[in-house]
Amino acid sequence: MSYFVHADLDAFYASIEQFDHPEYRGKPVIVGGLPGDRRSVVSTASYEARKFGIHSAMPIAKALKLCPGGIYLRGNMKRYREKSSEVMAVFADFSPDLQQLSVDEAFLDITGTEKLFGPPEVLARKLKKAVFEKTGLTVSAGLASNKYTAKIASGMSKPDGLCIIAPGEEERFMLDLPLSKIWGAGGKTQELFARHGLKSCADLHRLTLEILRSLFGKALGAFLYRAVRGQGAETFETERRTRSMSAERTFLYDLYDEFEIETQLFSIASEVFFRLLQTEYLSRTVSIKIRYGEDFSTEGCRETFKNPVNTLNELYDHLLALFHKKYSAGRGIRLLGAGMGNLEPRSAVRQKELFNAAGEKERKLEKSILEINSKFPRAALKRGRLLET
Protein backbone atom coordinates (compact mmCIF):
# COMPACT_ATOMS: atom_id res chain seq x y z
CA MET A 1 0.00 0.00 0.00
CA SER A 2 1.23 3.45 -0.96
CA TYR A 3 0.79 6.51 1.21
CA PHE A 4 1.13 10.13 0.24
CA VAL A 5 0.95 13.26 2.29
CA HIS A 6 0.10 16.54 0.64
CA ALA A 7 1.33 19.34 2.87
CA ASP A 8 0.12 22.84 2.21
CA LEU A 9 1.02 25.92 4.25
CA ASP A 10 -1.90 28.03 5.46
CA ALA A 11 -2.17 31.55 4.00
CA PHE A 12 1.56 31.32 3.45
CA TYR A 13 2.68 34.90 2.79
CA ALA A 14 0.27 36.40 5.30
CA SER A 15 1.31 33.87 7.95
CA ILE A 16 4.98 34.71 7.46
CA GLU A 17 4.20 38.40 7.96
CA GLN A 18 2.33 37.55 11.14
CA PHE A 19 5.24 35.43 12.32
CA ASP A 20 7.77 38.19 11.59
CA HIS A 21 5.54 40.92 13.02
CA PRO A 22 3.77 39.78 16.17
CA GLU A 23 1.67 42.94 16.12
CA TYR A 24 -0.07 41.62 12.98
CA ARG A 25 -1.22 38.43 14.64
CA GLY A 26 -4.96 37.99 14.96
CA LYS A 27 -5.51 40.82 12.48
CA PRO A 28 -6.59 40.91 8.84
CA VAL A 29 -3.38 40.91 6.78
CA ILE A 30 -3.56 41.38 3.03
CA VAL A 31 -0.41 40.76 0.99
CA GLY A 32 -0.35 42.08 -2.57
CA GLY A 33 -0.42 45.84 -2.44
CA LEU A 34 -0.80 48.96 -0.37
CA PRO A 35 -4.06 50.89 -0.22
CA GLY A 36 -4.20 53.03 -3.33
CA ASP A 37 -1.88 50.84 -5.36
CA ARG A 38 -3.32 50.88 -8.85
CA ARG A 39 -3.79 47.59 -10.67
CA SER A 40 -2.74 45.43 -7.75
CA VAL A 41 -4.44 42.27 -6.60
CA VAL A 42 -4.46 40.26 -3.41
CA SER A 43 -1.80 37.62 -3.36
CA THR A 44 -2.67 36.13 0.03
CA ALA A 45 -5.20 37.09 2.68
CA SER A 46 -4.88 35.91 6.28
CA TYR A 47 -7.81 33.95 7.65
CA GLU A 48 -8.86 37.02 9.62
CA ALA A 49 -9.03 38.93 6.31
CA ARG A 50 -10.96 36.14 4.60
CA LYS A 51 -13.78 36.72 7.07
CA PHE A 52 -14.35 40.03 5.27
CA GLY A 53 -14.77 38.20 1.98
CA ILE A 54 -11.25 38.92 0.77
CA HIS A 55 -9.53 36.26 -1.31
CA SER A 56 -6.60 35.79 -3.67
CA ALA A 57 -6.73 37.58 -7.04
CA MET A 58 -9.18 40.18 -5.76
CA PRO A 59 -8.25 43.76 -6.71
CA ILE A 60 -6.74 45.61 -3.77
CA ALA A 61 -9.25 48.40 -4.35
CA LYS A 62 -12.09 46.00 -3.68
CA ALA A 63 -10.40 44.46 -0.66
CA LEU A 64 -9.97 47.94 0.76
CA LYS A 65 -13.71 48.56 0.52
CA LEU A 66 -14.45 45.28 2.27
CA CYS A 67 -11.85 45.81 4.96
CA PRO A 68 -10.61 49.40 5.29
CA GLY A 69 -8.90 48.61 8.59
CA GLY A 70 -6.80 45.76 7.24
CA ILE A 71 -3.03 45.62 7.24
CA TYR A 72 -1.95 45.96 3.62
CA LEU A 73 1.51 44.88 2.51
CA ARG A 74 3.30 44.65 -0.82
CA GLY A 75 5.11 41.49 0.19
CA ASN A 76 8.68 40.33 0.18
CA MET A 77 9.31 37.36 -2.09
CA LYS A 78 12.88 36.96 -0.96
CA ARG A 79 11.76 36.42 2.60
CA TYR A 80 8.98 34.04 1.50
CA ARG A 81 11.39 31.93 -0.51
CA GLU A 82 13.75 31.79 2.45
CA LYS A 83 10.92 30.60 4.69
CA SER A 84 9.85 28.14 2.03
CA SER A 85 13.29 26.53 2.11
CA GLU A 86 13.06 26.15 5.86
CA VAL A 87 9.72 24.40 5.56
CA MET A 88 10.86 22.14 2.73
CA ALA A 89 13.87 21.14 4.82
CA VAL A 90 11.52 20.02 7.57
CA PHE A 91 9.46 18.06 5.06
CA ALA A 92 12.63 16.38 3.84
CA ASP A 93 13.24 15.04 7.33
CA PHE A 94 10.17 12.87 6.93
CA SER A 95 10.68 11.47 3.46
CA PRO A 96 13.48 11.42 0.93
CA ASP A 97 10.82 11.32 -1.77
CA LEU A 98 9.71 14.92 -1.73
CA GLN A 99 7.97 16.59 -4.65
CA GLN A 100 7.71 20.33 -4.27
CA LEU A 101 4.76 21.72 -6.23
CA SER A 102 5.17 25.40 -5.46
CA VAL A 103 6.59 27.71 -2.85
CA ASP A 104 4.11 26.51 -0.22
CA GLU A 105 3.15 22.93 -0.93
CA ALA A 106 4.65 19.51 -1.51
CA PHE A 107 3.90 15.84 -1.75
CA LEU A 108 5.72 13.38 0.45
CA ASP A 109 5.75 9.75 -0.54
CA ILE A 110 5.78 8.14 2.88
CA THR A 111 5.30 4.58 1.72
CA GLY A 112 7.32 2.28 3.93
CA THR A 113 8.35 4.82 6.57
CA GLU A 114 6.42 3.17 9.42
CA LYS A 115 9.49 1.85 11.18
CA LEU A 116 10.88 5.34 11.44
CA PHE A 117 7.81 7.41 12.19
CA GLY A 118 4.99 5.04 12.99
CA PRO A 119 1.73 4.73 11.06
CA PRO A 120 0.99 7.34 8.37
CA GLU A 121 -1.38 9.28 10.59
CA VAL A 122 1.24 9.54 13.32
CA LEU A 123 3.81 10.73 10.80
CA ALA A 124 1.42 13.39 9.53
CA ARG A 125 0.89 14.73 13.05
CA LYS A 126 4.62 14.72 13.75
CA LEU A 127 5.18 16.59 10.50
CA LYS A 128 2.69 19.31 11.37
CA LYS A 129 4.20 19.67 14.83
CA ALA A 130 7.77 19.83 13.50
CA VAL A 131 6.87 22.51 10.95
CA PHE A 132 5.23 24.64 13.60
CA GLU A 133 8.04 24.25 16.11
CA LYS A 134 10.81 24.94 13.63
CA THR A 135 9.21 27.64 11.47
CA GLY A 136 6.26 29.01 13.45
CA LEU A 137 3.89 28.25 10.56
CA THR A 138 0.86 26.00 10.40
CA VAL A 139 0.44 23.48 7.67
CA SER A 140 -2.61 21.57 6.48
CA ALA A 141 -2.14 17.99 5.46
CA GLY A 142 -3.97 15.42 3.43
CA LEU A 143 -3.17 11.74 3.72
CA ALA A 144 -4.26 9.22 1.10
CA SER A 145 -3.16 6.34 -1.06
CA ASN A 146 -2.62 8.58 -4.10
CA LYS A 147 -1.49 12.13 -4.73
CA TYR A 148 -4.67 13.45 -6.26
CA THR A 149 -6.93 12.61 -3.34
CA ALA A 150 -4.23 13.61 -0.82
CA LYS A 151 -4.19 17.05 -2.45
CA ILE A 152 -7.94 17.41 -2.21
CA ALA A 153 -7.87 16.18 1.37
CA SER A 154 -5.38 18.83 2.48
CA GLY A 155 -7.64 21.48 1.01
CA MET A 156 -10.57 20.13 3.03
CA SER A 157 -8.61 20.33 6.26
CA LYS A 158 -7.58 23.99 6.07
CA PRO A 159 -6.47 25.67 8.15
CA ASP A 160 -4.09 23.72 10.35
CA GLY A 161 -5.91 20.44 9.80
CA LEU A 162 -5.33 16.87 8.86
CA CYS A 163 -7.69 14.96 6.61
CA ILE A 164 -7.21 11.26 6.16
CA ILE A 165 -8.69 9.11 3.42
CA ALA A 166 -8.52 5.48 4.42
CA PRO A 167 -7.34 3.08 1.73
CA GLY A 168 -10.34 1.86 -0.23
CA GLU A 169 -12.37 4.95 0.67
CA GLU A 170 -11.07 7.17 -2.14
CA GLU A 171 -14.07 6.79 -4.41
CA ARG A 172 -16.64 7.32 -1.67
CA PHE A 173 -14.70 10.37 -0.52
CA MET A 174 -14.90 11.90 -3.98
CA LEU A 175 -18.58 11.08 -4.39
CA ASP A 176 -19.47 13.04 -1.26
CA LEU A 177 -17.71 16.14 -2.55
CA PRO A 178 -19.34 19.14 -4.21
CA LEU A 179 -18.23 19.67 -7.81
CA SER A 180 -16.45 22.84 -6.80
CA LYS A 181 -13.87 20.78 -4.90
CA ILE A 182 -12.63 18.97 -7.99
CA TRP A 183 -9.08 20.15 -8.51
CA GLY A 184 -8.56 20.91 -12.20
CA ALA A 185 -12.11 22.03 -12.94
CA GLY A 186 -12.16 25.81 -12.64
CA GLY A 187 -14.72 28.45 -13.41
CA LYS A 188 -15.35 27.63 -17.03
CA THR A 189 -15.73 23.93 -16.38
CA GLN A 190 -18.05 24.63 -13.46
CA GLU A 191 -20.22 26.62 -15.88
CA LEU A 192 -20.24 23.65 -18.22
CA PHE A 193 -21.26 21.39 -15.34
CA ALA A 194 -24.20 23.67 -14.63
CA ARG A 195 -25.19 23.91 -18.28
CA HIS A 196 -25.37 20.15 -18.50
CA GLY A 197 -27.41 19.95 -15.32
CA LEU A 198 -24.62 18.26 -13.40
CA LYS A 199 -24.91 19.10 -9.72
CA SER A 200 -22.72 16.63 -7.87
CA CYS A 201 -19.78 14.31 -8.26
CA ALA A 202 -22.29 11.48 -8.22
CA ASP A 203 -23.88 12.97 -11.36
CA LEU A 204 -20.48 12.98 -13.06
CA HIS A 205 -19.83 9.47 -11.86
CA ARG A 206 -22.88 8.18 -13.73
CA LEU A 207 -21.52 9.29 -17.10
CA THR A 208 -19.43 6.96 -19.22
CA LEU A 209 -15.91 7.80 -20.29
CA GLU A 210 -17.16 8.35 -23.86
CA ILE A 211 -19.83 10.79 -22.81
CA LEU A 212 -17.45 12.69 -20.56
CA ARG A 213 -15.01 12.97 -23.44
CA SER A 214 -17.64 14.25 -25.82
CA LEU A 215 -18.88 16.82 -23.30
CA PHE A 216 -15.56 18.07 -21.95
CA GLY A 217 -12.98 17.15 -24.56
CA LYS A 218 -10.65 14.22 -24.71
CA ALA A 219 -8.19 15.08 -21.98
CA LEU A 220 -10.49 16.80 -19.49
CA GLY A 221 -13.13 14.11 -19.98
CA ALA A 222 -10.68 11.35 -19.17
CA PHE A 223 -9.35 13.34 -16.25
CA LEU A 224 -12.81 13.81 -14.75
CA TYR A 225 -13.61 10.15 -15.22
CA ARG A 226 -10.66 9.19 -13.05
CA ALA A 227 -11.03 12.08 -10.62
CA VAL A 228 -14.55 11.23 -9.45
CA ARG A 229 -13.42 7.67 -8.91
CA GLY A 230 -10.68 8.83 -6.58
CA GLN A 231 -8.03 7.49 -8.87
CA GLY A 232 -4.78 9.37 -8.95
CA ALA A 233 -4.98 11.12 -12.25
CA GLU A 234 -1.54 11.40 -13.83
CA THR A 235 -1.47 15.12 -13.16
CA PHE A 236 1.09 14.89 -10.37
CA GLU A 237 2.72 11.63 -11.30
CA THR A 238 5.25 12.80 -13.84
CA GLU A 239 8.32 14.69 -12.79
CA ARG A 240 8.37 17.74 -15.04
CA ARG A 241 11.25 19.83 -16.23
CA THR A 242 11.10 23.50 -17.03
CA ARG A 243 9.54 24.15 -20.42
CA SER A 244 9.36 27.91 -20.64
CA MET A 245 10.41 31.10 -18.98
CA SER A 246 8.70 34.44 -19.16
CA ALA A 247 8.32 37.85 -17.61
CA GLU A 248 5.57 40.37 -17.92
CA ARG A 249 4.71 43.79 -16.58
CA THR A 250 1.47 45.58 -16.01
CA PHE A 251 2.03 49.31 -16.15
CA LEU A 252 0.57 51.78 -13.72
CA TYR A 253 -0.79 53.68 -16.70
CA ASP A 254 -1.19 52.44 -20.25
CA LEU A 255 1.79 52.99 -22.52
CA TYR A 256 1.38 54.85 -25.81
CA ASP A 257 4.84 56.15 -26.53
CA GLU A 258 6.74 53.90 -28.89
CA PHE A 259 10.13 54.61 -27.40
CA GLU A 260 8.83 53.92 -23.92
CA ILE A 261 7.23 50.68 -25.10
CA GLU A 262 10.42 49.47 -26.74
CA THR A 263 12.47 50.41 -23.71
CA GLN A 264 10.15 48.38 -21.51
CA LEU A 265 10.31 45.47 -23.93
CA PHE A 266 14.08 45.55 -23.75
CA SER A 267 14.03 45.63 -19.98
CA ILE A 268 11.64 42.65 -19.83
CA ALA A 269 13.77 40.80 -22.37
CA SER A 270 16.87 41.34 -20.22
CA GLU A 271 15.09 39.93 -17.22
CA VAL A 272 14.04 36.74 -18.99
CA PHE A 273 17.30 36.31 -20.80
CA PHE A 274 19.50 36.55 -17.74
CA ARG A 275 17.21 34.26 -15.82
CA LEU A 276 17.53 31.68 -18.58
CA LEU A 277 21.28 32.18 -18.65
CA GLN A 278 21.49 31.00 -15.08
CA THR A 279 19.96 27.66 -16.02
CA GLU A 280 21.12 24.74 -18.08
CA TYR A 281 18.58 25.44 -20.79
CA LEU A 282 18.62 26.90 -24.27
CA SER A 283 15.59 28.23 -26.09
CA ARG A 284 14.68 28.51 -29.77
CA THR A 285 11.17 29.89 -29.35
CA VAL A 286 10.46 33.52 -28.59
CA SER A 287 7.09 34.96 -27.69
CA ILE A 288 5.48 38.26 -26.83
CA LYS A 289 2.30 39.15 -25.04
CA ILE A 290 0.34 42.38 -25.26
CA ARG A 291 -2.65 43.37 -23.19
CA TYR A 292 -4.58 46.44 -24.22
CA GLY A 293 -5.90 48.86 -21.65
CA GLU A 294 -9.12 49.74 -23.44
CA ASP A 295 -10.72 46.30 -23.20
CA PHE A 296 -8.27 44.13 -21.25
CA SER A 297 -7.93 41.92 -24.34
CA THR A 298 -4.73 39.95 -24.65
CA GLU A 299 -2.85 38.91 -27.75
CA GLY A 300 0.36 37.11 -28.31
CA CYS A 301 2.52 35.60 -30.95
CA ARG A 302 5.62 33.51 -31.12
CA GLU A 303 8.21 32.22 -33.48
CA THR A 304 10.39 29.17 -33.41
CA PHE A 305 13.85 29.28 -34.92
CA LYS A 306 16.24 26.64 -36.09
CA ASN A 307 18.89 27.51 -33.57
CA PRO A 308 18.75 28.61 -29.96
CA VAL A 309 18.81 32.28 -29.11
CA ASN A 310 22.31 33.07 -27.94
CA THR A 311 22.39 36.70 -26.98
CA LEU A 312 20.22 39.34 -25.47
CA ASN A 313 20.43 41.42 -28.63
CA GLU A 314 19.24 38.48 -30.67
CA LEU A 315 16.33 37.96 -28.32
CA TYR A 316 15.43 41.62 -28.39
CA ASP A 317 15.52 41.77 -32.20
CA HIS A 318 13.15 38.82 -32.41
CA LEU A 319 10.83 40.29 -29.80
CA LEU A 320 10.77 43.65 -31.54
CA ALA A 321 9.85 42.04 -34.86
CA LEU A 322 7.09 40.03 -33.24
CA PHE A 323 5.84 43.09 -31.43
CA HIS A 324 5.53 45.17 -34.57
CA LYS A 325 3.85 42.32 -36.35
CA LYS A 326 1.13 42.21 -33.72
CA TYR A 327 0.77 45.72 -32.35
CA SER A 328 -1.84 48.06 -33.71
CA ALA A 329 -0.27 51.47 -33.23
CA GLY A 330 -2.15 53.93 -31.12
CA ARG A 331 -3.69 51.45 -28.71
CA GLY A 332 -2.71 51.85 -25.09
CA ILE A 333 -0.68 49.00 -23.70
CA ARG A 334 -1.56 47.80 -20.24
CA LEU A 335 0.75 44.80 -20.11
CA LEU A 336 3.81 43.73 -22.00
CA GLY A 337 5.36 40.29 -21.73
CA ALA A 338 8.18 38.29 -23.24
CA GLY A 339 8.85 34.60 -23.08
CA MET A 340 11.22 31.90 -24.19
CA GLY A 341 9.88 28.43 -24.88
CA ASN A 342 10.89 25.07 -26.24
CA LEU A 343 13.54 24.89 -23.54
CA GLU A 344 16.05 22.12 -24.02
CA PRO A 345 19.03 21.17 -21.90
CA ARG A 346 22.23 22.52 -23.44
CA SER A 347 23.67 19.06 -23.67
CA ALA A 348 20.76 17.84 -25.79
CA VAL A 349 21.08 20.75 -28.18
CA ARG A 350 24.80 20.25 -28.53
CA GLN A 351 24.35 16.65 -29.54
CA LYS A 352 21.62 17.33 -32.03
CA GLU A 353 23.03 20.18 -34.01
CA LEU A 354 26.32 21.41 -35.25
CA PHE A 355 27.60 23.32 -32.36
CA ASN A 356 27.64 26.98 -33.01
CA ALA A 357 31.00 28.15 -31.73
CA ALA A 358 30.27 31.83 -32.34
CA GLY A 359 27.04 31.49 -30.38
CA GLU A 360 28.91 29.87 -27.55
CA LYS A 361 31.33 32.76 -27.41
CA GLU A 362 28.52 35.26 -27.20
CA ARG A 363 26.86 33.23 -24.53
CA LYS A 364 30.01 33.38 -22.45
CA LEU A 365 30.17 37.11 -22.85
CA GLU A 366 26.56 37.48 -21.77
CA LYS A 367 27.28 35.27 -18.83
CA SER A 368 30.21 37.36 -17.69
CA ILE A 369 28.02 40.45 -17.87
CA LEU A 370 25.59 38.59 -15.67
CA GLU A 371 28.35 37.79 -13.20
CA ILE A 372 29.57 41.37 -13.07
CA ASN A 373 26.01 42.49 -12.54
CA SER A 374 25.55 40.21 -9.60
CA LYS A 375 28.91 41.09 -8.04
CA PHE A 376 28.50 44.83 -8.42
CA PRO A 377 24.80 45.43 -8.58
CA ARG A 378 25.20 49.17 -8.11
CA ALA A 379 27.72 49.63 -10.86
CA ALA A 380 25.95 47.18 -13.11
CA LEU A 381 26.77 47.34 -16.77
CA LYS A 382 23.59 48.68 -18.16
CA ARG A 383 22.57 49.32 -21.68
CA GLY A 384 22.45 52.92 -22.76
CA ARG A 385 18.88 52.28 -23.68
CA LEU A 386 17.87 51.67 -20.09
CA LEU A 387 19.93 54.54 -18.74
CA GLU A 388 18.01 56.99 -20.86
CA THR A 389 14.82 56.51 -18.90
Add this chain to the structure above:
DNA sequence: TCTGGGGTCCTAGGACCC
Protein backbone atom coordinates in the same frame (compact mmCIF):
# COMPACT_ATOMS: atom_id res chain seq x y z
C1' DT B 1 -13.83 46.80 -7.74
C1' DC B 2 -11.67 47.01 -12.95
C1' DT B 3 -9.06 42.51 -13.32
C1' DG B 4 -0.78 40.34 -10.98
C1' DG B 5 2.81 37.25 -12.45
C1' DG B 6 4.84 32.80 -13.33
C1' DG B 7 3.97 28.68 -14.96
C1' DT B 8 1.64 24.04 -17.22
C1' DC B 9 -1.17 21.56 -20.43
C1' DC B 10 -4.84 21.16 -24.11
C1' DT B 11 -7.17 22.20 -28.54
C1' DA B 12 -7.83 23.19 -33.24
C1' DG B 13 -6.10 24.35 -37.39
C1' DG B 14 -2.35 24.98 -40.79
C1' DA B 15 2.07 23.74 -43.14
C1' DC B 16 4.68 20.29 -44.88
C1' DC B 17 6.27 15.68 -46.00
C1' DC B 18 5.64 10.97 -47.43
Add this chain to the structure above:
DNA sequence: TCTGGGGTCCTAGGACCC
Protein backbone atom coordinates in the same frame (compact mmCIF):
# COMPACT_ATOMS: atom_id res chain seq x y z
C1' DT C 1 -6.64 14.82 -62.05
C1' DC C 2 -9.86 17.73 -57.75
C1' DT C 3 -8.25 14.14 -54.24
C1' DG C 4 -6.49 10.24 -49.22
C1' DG C 5 -4.40 9.66 -44.92
C1' DG C 6 -0.83 9.67 -41.39
C1' DG C 7 2.81 11.99 -38.89
C1' DT C 8 5.23 15.95 -37.14
C1' DC C 9 5.98 20.53 -36.03
C1' DC C 10 4.18 24.90 -35.22
C1' DT C 11 0.88 28.76 -33.69
C1' DA C 12 -2.86 31.30 -31.10
C1' DG C 13 -5.71 31.16 -27.61
C1' DG C 14 -7.76 29.33 -23.56
C1' DA C 15 -8.27 26.96 -19.01
C1' DC C 16 -6.25 26.20 -14.89
C1' DC C 17 -3.23 26.44 -10.78
C1' DC C 18 -0.46 28.77 -7.04
